[in-house]
Amino acid sequence: VNVAVxxxxxxxxxxxxxxxAHGHRVIGYxxxxxxxxxxxxxxxxxxxxxxxxxxxRPVSGSASAEGWTVADSLTEAVxxxxxxxxxxxxxxxxxxxxxxxxxRGLITDVTSVKVPVRDLMGDERFVGGHPMAGKETSGFLxxxxxxxxxxxxxxxxxxxxxxxxxxxxxxALITDLGARVVPATAAEHDAAVAAVSHVPHLLxxxxxxxxxxxxxxxxxxxxxxxxxTRVAATRPELIAAMCGGNAAAVAPALDAVxxxxxxxxxxLDDADPxxxxxxxxxxxxxARRAWPPAPGAPESLPAExxxxxxxxxxxxxxxxxxxxxxxxxxxxxITDRNSL
Amino acid sequence: VNVAVxxxxxxxxxxxxxxxAHGHRVIGYxxxxxxxxxxxxxxxxxxxxxxxxxxxRPVSGSASAEGWTVADSLTEAVxxxxxxxxxxxxxxxxxxxxxxxxxRGLITDVTSVKVPVRDLMGDERFVGGHPMAGKETSGFLxxxxxxxxxxxxxxxxxxxxxxxxxxxxxxALITDLGARVVPATAAEHDAAVAAVSHVPHLLxxxxxxxxxxxxxxxxxxxxxxxxxTRVAATRPELIAAMCGGNAAAVAPALDAVxxxxxxxxxxLDDADPxxxxxxxxxxxxxARRAWPPAPGAPESLPAExxxxxxxxxxxxxxxxxxxxxxxxxxxxxITDRNSL
Numbered sequence: 001v002n003v004a005v006x007x008x009x010x011x012x013x014x015x016x017x018x019x020x021a022h023g024h025r026v027i028g029y030x031x032x033x034x035x036x037x038x039x040x041x042x043x044x045x046x047x048x049x050x051x052x053x054x055x056x057r058p059v060s061g062s063a064s065a066e067g068w069t070v071a072d073s074l075t076e077a078v079x080x081x082x083x084x085x086x087x088x089x090x091x092x093x094x095x096x097x098x099x100x101x102x103x104r105g106l107i108t109d110v111t112s113v114k115v116p117v118r119d120l121m122g123d124e125r126f127v128g129g130h131p132m133a134g135k136e137t138s139g140f141l142x143x144x145x146x147x148x149x150x151x152x153x154x155x156x157x158x159x160x161x162x163x164x165x166x167x168x169x170x171x172a173l174i175t176d177l178g179a180r181v182v183p184a185t186a187a188e189h190d191a192a193v194a195a196v197s198h199v200p201h202l203l204x205x206x207x208x209x210x211x212x213x214x215x216x217x218x219x220x221x222x223x224x225x226x227x228x229t230r231v232a233a234t235r236p237e238l239i240a241a242m243c244g245g246n247a248a249a250v251a252p253a254l255d256a257v258x259x260x261x262x263x264x265x266x267x268l269d270d271a272d273p274x275x276x277x278x279x280x281x282x283x284x285x286x287a288r289r290a291w292p293p294a295p296g297a298p299e300s301l302p303a304e305x306x307x308x309x310x311x312x313x314x315x316x317x318x319x320x321x322x323x324x325x326x327x328x329x330x331x332x333x334i335t336d337r338n339s340l
Numbered sequence: 341v342n343v344a345v346x347x348x349x350x351x352x353x354x355x356x357x358x359x360x361a362h363g364h365r366v367i368g369y370x371x372x373x374x375x376x377x378x379x380x381x382x383x384x385x386x387x388x389x390x391x392x393x394x395x396x397r398p399v400s401g402s403a404s405a406e407g408w409t410v411a412d413s414l415t416e417a418v419x420x421x422x423x424x425x426x427x428x429x430x431x432x433x434x435x436x437x438x439x440x441x442x443x444r445g446l447i448t449d450v451t452s453v454k455v456p457v458r459d460l461m462g463d464e465r466f467v468g469g470h471p472m473a474g475k476e477t478s479g480f481l482x483x484x485x486x487x488x489x490x491x492x493x494x495x496x497x498x499x500x501x502x503x504x505x506x507x508x509x510x511x512a513l514i515t516d517l518g519a520r521v522v523p524a525t526a527a528e529h530d531a532a533v534a535a536v537s538h539v540p541h542l543l544x545x546x547x548x549x550x551x552x553x554x555x556x557x558x559x560x561x562x563x564x565x566x567x568x569t570r571v572a573a574t575r576p577e578l579i580a581a582m583c584g585g586n587a588a589a590v591a592p593a594l595d596a597v598x599x600x601x602x603x604x605x606x607x608l609d610d611a612d613p614x615x616x617x618x619x620x621x622x623x624x625x626x627a628r629r630a631w632p633p634a635p636g637a638p639e640s641l642p643a644e645x646x647x648x649x650x651x652x653x654x655x656x657x658x659x660x661x662x663x664x665x666x667x668x669x670x671x672x673x674i675t676d677r678n679s680l
Contacts (some may be wrong), residue, residue, distance in 0.1 A: 132562050152560050184556055192557035195550055200568040203543050205624035206600035210535055210593065212627040215655030215673065216524055217532035220492050221631065222472050227567045228540040232628040236621040244607075244614030251608045253550065258601060260546035261594065267584075268591045274584030281576040284545035287552040288572040291561065315555030333555065 001173055004029065004081035006074060006096055008039050011110050011131060012087030013143030016068050018177045020046075021145050026068040029077035030140070038140045040070045074099050081105050083173070085129075090245055093120060100124070106166050112193060113246045114156045114186035127167050128156035128186060130193070131179065146178075152317065153179040156186045159305050165325070168303055172321040180317035180331075183308035190246050194253035198246055201239045202254060204232035293333030301330045341513055344369065344421035346414060346436055348379050351450050351471060352427030353483030356408050358517045360386075361485050366408040369417035370480070378480045380410045414439050421445050423513070425469075430585055433460060440464075446506050452533060453586045454496045454526035467507050468496035468526060470533070471519065486518075492657065493519040496526045499645050505665070508643055512661040520657035520671075523648035530586050534593035538586055541579045542594060544572035633673030641670045 001024050005016045008030035016028045016039065030036050047067035071077035078084050078100065086096055086109040093109065097120065100107065108129045109117055117128050133151040153174050157167055171181045184192065208229045212218045231239075243250050267276035293315055301307050303326055311318070316332030341364050345356045348370035356368045356379065370376050387407035411417035418424050418440065426436055426449045433449065437460065440447065448469045449457055457468050473491040493514050497507055511521045524532065548569045552558045571579075583590050607616035633655055641647050643666055651658070656672030 132560055134563065152562070154560065182556070182559060188556060189560075192554060192560050195554065195557045196561040196565040199550070200547060200564040202601065202604045203547060203568060204564075204628075205621050206597050206604065207540060207543060208624040208628045208631070209600050210539070210596040212631055213596075214532060214535065214653075215633070216522070216528060216653055217535045218631055218633060219522060219652075219655040219657065219673070220472055220494065220529075220532050221536040222492070223474065224540040224544075224571045225536040227570045228543060229628050229631070230567045231564045232624055234625070236625040237618055239621050239625070240614045240618035244612075244617045247608045247613040251605065254601065254605050254608065256550040256553075257546050258598065258605065260549050261542065261598060261601075264542045264546065265591065265594050265598065268587045268594065272584075273587040274580045277584045278577055278580035281545050281579050284548045284572050285574070285576040285579070288544075288548045288569050291548070291552055291558055291569070293555070293558060312559075313554075313556055315559040317559065333559070 001025075001169070002080055002082045003027075003173070004071075004077040004084045005087055006030075006077060006084060007087035007092075008035050008070075008140045008143075009087065010138045010140075010142050010147075011133070012085070013039065013140040014133075014145060014147035015085060015087060015110075015131075017042075017143055017145035018148055019173075020068040022176055024173075027071050027077050027081065028068055029071045029074050035140050036070050036072070039068075042140075043067050043070065078103050078105070083108065083169070085110065090116065090241070093117065097121075097124070106169060108155075108170055112197070112242055113249075114154070114189045115248070116245060118156065118158065118186045125163065125166055127162055127170050128189075129170065129174075130154040130156075130189060131174075132193075132197070133179075148174070149178040151179050152182050154182045154184055154189050156189060157183045157305060157308055157312075158185055159309070162305075164303065164305060167308075168321050168325050168328075171318055171328070172325075175318060175320050180319065182317045183312040185309065187249075188309075188312070190249040191253065194246055194249035195256070198243045198250045199253045199257055201231050201234065202243060202250075203257065204229045205239065208232040295331040296334045298329050298331055300327050302326070303328050341365075341509070342420055342422045343367075343513070344411075344417040344424045345427055346370075346417060346424060347427035347432075348372075348375050348410075348480045348483075349427065350478045350480075350482050350487075351473070352425070353379065353480035354473075354485060354487035355425060355427060355450075355471075357382075357483055357485035358488055359513075360408040362516055364513075367411050367417050367421065368408055369411045369414050375480050376410050376412070379408075382480075383407050383410065418443050418445070423448065423510070425450065430456065430581070433457065437461075437464070446509060448495075448510055452537070452582055453589075454494070454529045455588070456585060458496065458498065458526045465503065465506055467502055467510050468529075469510065469514075470494040470496075470529060471514075472533075472537075473519075488514070489518040491519050492522050494522045494524055494529050496529060497523045497645060497648055497652075498525055499649070502645075504643065504645060507648075508661055508665050508668075511658055511668070515658060515660050520659065522657045523652040525649065527589075528649075528652070530589040531593065534586055534589040535596070538583045538590045539593045539597055541571050541574065542583060542590075543597065544569045545579065548572040635671040636674045638669050638671055640667050642666070643668055 003026050005012045005028045008028050016026050019026045083106045090111045107124050107126045114128045131153040133147045174181050270276035314332050318328050318330050320329040343366050345352045345368045348368050356366050359366045423446045430451045446465045448467050454468045471493040473487045610616035654672050658668050660669040
């Protein structure tokens with residue numbers, strides 16, 4: 001597939017490298033001239049014969065399959081592309097979309113919210129995406145072609161709106177990189193990531209504030225404090241953009257945590273707080289021990305919107321798309337562990 | 341020093357081994373006959389000449405310094421002890437104390453709350469302790485003589501109640517094992533560990549409950565969910581005993597987190613949630629990046645109750661006690677980083 005990747009940060013850069021390594025024709029573009037140079041320099045290093053390394057395999061035949069090119073403009077990047085991946089932050093999407101008005105190929109994005117992006121779109125051929133891959137670092141120099149190995153990559157699927165053929169094209173491309181393709185509506189996605197990704201950042205920030213208010217407490221913090229606050233070291237504007245950009249879904253997810261904490265708070269006032277806490281905590285402990293859920297055996301599913309959304313709702317994912325696009329291979333969690 | 345360790349679980353077992361390795365005369369006791377046998381078997385293995393290992397150094401001279409003995413009763417264990425370490429859980433303390441009525445030596449404990457233990461005591465020579473060392477595992481077979489290397493070990497110091505000489509005896513013993521001895525009153529200790537150790541377990545449990553309520557969300561959970569919920573896999577009765585046993589301090593610490601979360605929740609409803617969150621999150625992010633605080637240069641302090649408690653309140657700790665017991669060496673965090 002002929003793919004253009006717009007934005008060569010951690011995700012875009014890793015995607016260019018992963019797609020090129022899998023034999024796709026990839027052209028990248030970034031608005032930063034310095035980033036374009038970094039990407040070009042690495043492309044040259046990858047495709048040049050490795051004369052200094054006697055154990056390197058000959059690259060004459062595979063050079064084009066492993067390399068990528070870097071365009072000097074967005075228009076040049078998408079000129080021959082079948083798929084354009086917009087790997088730019090949410091606030092930059094409208095400007096990029098306005099430059100893509102003539103583009104007739106398939107568009108996807110990689111931002112961490114899907115309802116706001118869906119609502120930006122007009123009649124483009126669009127399928128929203130969200131690779132759940134991250135690192136502490138950012139920028140092209142942090143990119144890693146194996147970043148998507150085993151990671152969950154949500155592809156949004158809106159009944160009556162998303163073209164199933166386009167969805168399957170992207171799913172085939174992404175499963176090929178080793179990612180788990182998770183089908184979900186944009187709203188389902190935003191609620192899920194609010195619960196497991198955005199709210200944890202708010203809890204970490206709140207715990208940091210209270211745990212470091214006293215120097216004595218800060219000095220006594222150990223493993224549980226370290227783990228519970230780790231993501232609070234993320235840049236504040238990134239946490240704010242992520243949570244604030246998904247505020248409609250984060251608010252009810254945080255309310256759910258506050259309700260669970262209010263129950264635990266009440267138990268502390270119980271005449272027998274140990275017993276009261278014990279019975280409240282048991283289901284959470286069982287759930288944490290059953291997480292991450294173990295997948296069952298691979299199964300074949302028809303390539304239908306209803307079957308795909310049902311798969312996602314049960315915690316399953318797609319691992320491969322059949323050549324004829326009529327069926328797909330899926331994994332889903334073993335029910336009796338997951339129903340704990 | 342002649343030390344008896346009562347209870348040979350992870351902490352007691354590790355302490356027996358660490359003290360023996362530092363040349364103290366140690367006698368252990370556990371009410372479980374199986375545990376006593378495990379401890380005896382390891383003592384034999386440590387003190388026996390290692391004939392199978394040609395690189396082993398001769399042990400004839402050092403055998404007694406590295407070994408320990410295991411008594412068959414609590415009375416036998418403490419018969420010649422100057423210090424008795426009660427390494428049993430809080431609920432077992434009253435029974436052990438009632439068996440120690442004739443003991444005239446110094447008593448300490450290792451439980452994770454200090455006010456309830458202080459309130460159990462009559463006129464014993466007692467200094468409460470809490471080594472902040474833990475592992476996922478438990479029992480003598482999980483013990484590790486290096487468990488206390490670099491860990492914070494609170495020694496409770498109550499003005500007008502604790503004998504400073506007894507406090508210094510224990511501090512010398514414990515700093516010798518490589519631990520950071522933190523002086524604090526029992527109430528200060530309980531509030532601090534509520535904030536950085538007990539509340540994180542409740543947050544982890546609440547986050548697990550809400551994050552696994554939907555199989556889709558559970559399938560999308562990644563690093564921030566994994567870290568934020570890790571300690572929720574602890575046995576529920578341990579979390580309940582820890583938090584419920586310190587309910588008086590955990591309740592206000594949880595209230596502080598709930599207040600911080602309520603502010604963040606309000607920001608989500610702001611007309612510009614990204615900006616509102618950003619300004620709320622910035623201090624927490626700065627605090628997390630400054631944690632753990634970097635210690636300044638070693639300094640000498642007089643061995644006085646006021647100076648010790650002040651050191652603890654500023655996030656400092658004792659690293660060594662002078663031979664003459666008149667002064668001590670302390671480290672405290674560099675103020676300009678800690679005041680962030």
